[in-house]
Structure formats: C-alpha cells, structure tokens
Amino acid sequence: xxxxxxxxxxxxxxxxxxxxxxxxxxxxxxxxxxxxxxxxxxxxxxxxxxxxxxxxxxxxxxxxxxxxxxxxxxxxxxxxxxxxxxxxxxxxxxxxxxxxxxxxxxxxxxxxxxxxxxxxxxxxxxxxxxxxxxxxxxxxxxxxxxxxxxxxxxxxxxxxxxxxxxxxxxxxxxxxxxxxxxxxxxxxxxxxxxxxxxxxxxxxxxxxxxxxxxxxxxxxxxxxxxxxxxxxxxxxxxxxxxxxxxxxxxxxxxxxxxxxxxxxxxxxxxxxx
DNA sequence: ATGGTCGACTTTCGA
Numbered sequence: 011x012x013x014x015x016x017x018x019x020x021x022x023x024x025x026x027x028x029x030x031x032x033x034x035x036x037x038x039x040x041x042x043x044x045x046x047x048x049x050x051x052x053x054x055x056x057x058x059x060x061x062x063x064x065x066x067x068x069x070x071x072x073x074x075x076x077x078x079x080x081x082x083x084x085x086x087x088x089x090x091x092x093x094x095x096x097x098x099x100x101x102x103x104x105x106x107x108x109x110x111x112x113x114x115x116x117x118x119x120x121x122x123x124x125x126x127x128x129x130x131x132x133x134x135x136x137x138x139x140x141x142x143x144x145x146x147x148x149x150x151x152x153x154x155x156x157x158x159x160x161x162x163x164x165x166x167x168x169x170x171x172x173x174x175x176x177x178x179x180x181x182x183x184x185x186x187x188x189x190x191x192x193x194x195x196x197x198x199x200x201x202x203x204x205x206x207x208x209x210x211x212x213x214x215x216x217x218x219x220x221x222x223x224x225x226x227x228x229x230x231x232x233x234x235x236x237x238x239x240x241x242x243x244x245x246x247x248x249x250x251x252x253x254x255x256x257x258x259x260x261x262x263x264x265x266x267x268x269x270x271x272x273x274x275x276x277x278x279x280x281x282x283x
Numbered sequence: 284a285t286g287g288t289c290g291a292c293t294t295t296c297g298a
Contacts, residue, residue, distance in 0.1 A: 021298085022290055046298085048291065074291045075298095122298055134297085167298090224288040224298090273289075273298085 012254075013084075013108055013281045014039045015115070017163035017239055018265075019221075019274035023047040023079065027055040029268055033276060034062060037262070040083050041106060045119040045165045047077035054079060072099035078164070080104050080117050089114065091148065095140040101164075110283055111159070113247065114152070118145070118164035123185040135185060138167070139194055146198040160244040161281075162204060165274065167238050168195050171209055173217045174237035186236055204242040207251045207279055211259050220261050221274045229266065241279045253282025 016039040020026050023044055034042060042064070047054065051071040059067060059081055066086040069079040077099045080086060089103040100119040105112050121141055124134030152160075170192050172178035181187040199206065212218055219235025226234050241259070243251045252258070262276040 025290070046290095075296085124297085225286080227287080270289095 011109060011283050013041070013283055014278055015041045015043070015161060015163065015241065015281065016276050016278040017043045017045070017117070017165070017241060018276035019045040019119070019165040019239060019272060021046045021048070021272040021274070023077075024049055024053065024055060026270070026272060027058060029265065029271070031058050031062060032268075033262070033265060034059075034064070037276075037278065039278060040108075041115065042081045043115070043117040043163045044079045044081065045077075045117070047071060047079050048074060049077060068102050068104050070099040070102040076100055076119060078102045078117050078119050080115060082106065084108050086115075095144060096137055100141070108283065113159035113161060116160065116162045116164075118162065118166065120145075120164070120166045120168065122167045123191070125185065127183060127185050127188045127190065138185075138191060142191070142194045142198055146201055149198075149202050158244055158246040160204075161247065162242040163240065163277075165238055166195065166240045168192060169236040169238055170195055170206070171214070171237070173212075173215060174209075174219070176217070176219070176232075176234040176236070181236075186238060199242070203245050205245065205248050205251065207241050207243060208237070208259055208277070210248075210252065211256055218261060220277050222266055224273050239274055239277045241277060243281075247281065250281045250283050251279060254280045258282070 051069045066082040071077045085107045086104040103116045121138040123138035126132040129136040175181045220239040222229040222235040258280045260278045266275045
C-alpha cells in the first residue's frame with residue numbers, strides 16, 4: 011500500500027482554509043501536517059476537513075502565533091510531548107495507524123530565530139538552538155522505548171545543504187543557513203540516523219526550495235528560495251520512503267502562485283508500505 | 284546599500 015504525507019506551513023489556516031481543501035482535493039494526501047496555523051484549538055476549521063473525510067485532527071494551538079495541526083484520514087493517537095523551551099505551540103506528535111501497522115509522526119515548527127546570528131544579543135536564536143537540542147533529547151528517550159518507525163516533518167526553518175539555498179556564500183551569515191544551526195541540526199540527525207528524504211533522493215548539486223520570501227517579488231524570474239520544509243524518516247522506514255524514487259517526493263511549487271499564498275509550498279512524500 | 288511583504292491584532296511583533 012502507499013501512504014501520502016504532506017507538510018505545509020500555511021501561515022494562518024483560517025485565512026487559507028479554502029487553499030487547504032483545494033490542495034487535499036487535488037492531491038489526496040492521507041495525512042497533512044500544518045504549521046503556523048495562528049489560532050487556538052477551538053478556532054481551528056475542523057468542519058470542512060471532516061466533511062472531506064479527514065476525521066482525525068490533532069491540534070496544538072496558540073493565539074495569533076505559531077501553532078501546528080495534523081489532519082488525517084487514518085486514525086491518530088496523540089503522543090503527549092512537551093519540550094519547547096519557552097512553551098510555544100510548535101509540535102504535535104501522533105501515532106498513525108494504517109492497514110499494515112503504525113508509525114510515529116512528529117510535526118514540528120522550529121523557531122525561525124530572529125535576525126542576528128548571535129545568542130548573546132538575540133534570545134530568539136538561542137531559543138532556536140535550544141529547541142533543536144530539546145528535539146535531540148526527546149528522541150533519545152523515544153528510541154529507548156523501542157519505537158523505531160518514525161516520520162519527522164515540518165518547517166524546520168533551516169536549509170542544511172549548500173544547494174538548499176539560492177546562494178550558499180551569500181546566506182552563510184543569514185539565520186536558516188548559518189553553520190552553527192546547520193551543525194546542530196546535523197548532530198541531531200546523525201545522533202538518531204534519520205534520513206533527510208529529499209536530499210537522499212536528489213544529487214548533491216541539485217537545488218531544491220520550499221520557501222520563497224514575500225519580499226522577493228517575482229520568484230519565477232529570480233528563484234531565490236530556501237528548503238526550510240523537511241520530511242525525515244527513521245532507518246526502519248528508509249526503504250518505504252525511497253520506494254517511489256524521485257516521483258515519491260514533491261514540492262508543490264504551484265501553490266506558491268495561488269492567490270494570496272503562504273510563503274511556503276507544501277512538500278509531499280509517498281511511503282510505499 | 285538597504286528595503287522589500289505578509290498575518291494577527293494591537294498601535295507592534297513574529298516571520
């Protein structure tokens with residue numbers, strides 16, 4: 011069987027619920043992980059999604075800022091987790107049950123980190139680095155429990171590889187691509203042997219982006235993007251994640267050209283289970 | 284060499 015997972019920083023789910031339903035009608039994702047929903051749990055637009063068959067919805071909301079939600083056709087069981095260093099709504103973890111078993115799905119919204127890449131003067135950057143460290147500790151605990159089929163998705167706000175940004179040299183001091191945060195994310199990845207599915211599929215010299223700033227006017231003429239949105243899997247799911255090859259992984263860039271779009275495009279992976 | 288744009292919700296913050 012195949013199972014399609016999508017991650018999308020929606021930048022206000024209430025403003026763009028029609029884009030969400032349009033996307034799901036077109037793409038038929040089994041599970042959609044949203045970030046930056048920018049609302050409380052009781053403000054989340056459950057109804058139009060349930061009417062489309064997405065009966066299972068787990069939300070971690072916050073007034074006005076941040077917030078994540080996992081929306082699914084398949085049953086979800088919430089995994090209680092709490093580790094954001096400043097208690098913002100930036101992750102929701104669930105167990106997804108399908109016809110042949112289950113896996114853990116961890117939906118993250120890593121802090122953007124502000125402007126200045128110096129923790130001495132920028133507490134937001136400190137928060138970002140602390141958050142990544144908290145992720146590493148959290149998964150150290152989970153692996154000890156023997157749970158090994160894991161999918162990590164979300165807006166990581168980090169473009170790790172030099173071809174995950176439009177200009178490696180010009181972005182080395184720009185938060186999202188600084189060696190410090192890239193190194194910390196890499197440590198976390200290596201610590202648990204997680205597979206960055208897109209980079210595993212692509213050649214190293216191929217660029218791939220999932221985010222384009224609202225401030226860059228014509229993203230077709232100058233493709234100044236960054237790959238901030240990620241889908242990682244544990245080793246136990248690597249062959250399932252790679253089963254579809256290049257066609258298994260899609261950045262839906264067309265959504266970035268819809269009317270009043272999010273600044274992020276959705277990213278989808280089809281698992282061959 | 285700097286400004287450029289969004290969204291939520293107050294007169295500003297976070298991205």
